[in-house]
Amino acid sequence: MPDIIHRIGVENATPEQVYTALTTLDGLAGWWAEKTTGSTDTGGVIEFRFRVGGFDMKVLAADPARHVRWEVVAGPDEWLGTTVSWHLRQEGDYTIVLFAHEGWREPVEFMSHCSTKWAVFLVSLKQLLETGEGAPDPRDLPISDWH
């Protein structure tokens, strides 16, 4: 099955700080969707709401400063049952973030869109941690007619 994979390095941020941005409502609202509610504990469900649509993610794993894994339990058909994972490690002045959105059934055009859009939000995560200011929905960078 085709996967979306990405890599960014967040400068002068520790894995603990990146982990906090992935596992707290405030952190997630700072780079992905301002409207983020729910529970970020393992087994909990986080609700992300965008100008158009949204996703509910069940937290499958949350290993402090190292690994986070979600399963999509509500959202667009193409996303249902897919998983989103984050691996963190320190390398010099950077925290390296390895991202994967796996389990897509087909490499449809919507997957191409999501691949680009994930990259834009990863840059937003990086900027939140480096400058204190991310670009979450609805202040995110539009990349097309699909936003």
Place this chain on the structure above:
Amino acid sequence: MPDIIHRIGVENATPEQVYTALTTLDGLAGWWAEKTTGSTDTGGVIEFRFRVGGFDMKVLAADPARHVRWEVVAGPDEWLGTTVSWHLRQEGDYTIVLFAHEGWREPVEFMSHCSTKWAVFLVSLKQLLETGEGAPDPRDLPISDWH
């Protein structure tokens, strides 16, 4: 084999204009690498040079306003023999760009980096056409210790 796929929409630009940015040295230098030389004709080889390293692309196909396809004939080991393709079509006020970098042997960490970096350069392509100003190397947005 794993692929990198992306989708952007360039607003108020025709497929012809996007095609020009993909098939002229000036166009390519405006969003990807300022140091771009060579021949952009079918069968020609384009040399892209970055602060660190570079790629030579053989032009396999150039179908005006619709499709461009390159093969990597020199560059990092992981890129050798891979292909980069662009499909263009008009949709309302947008030119939709479907991008694919195919033929990777393994989903190595460098592929994750390239996936994110391609997205950043696609946004640069979009901005070049929408605003007249892209962000090619060496003025590109750094995403990590790997640039």
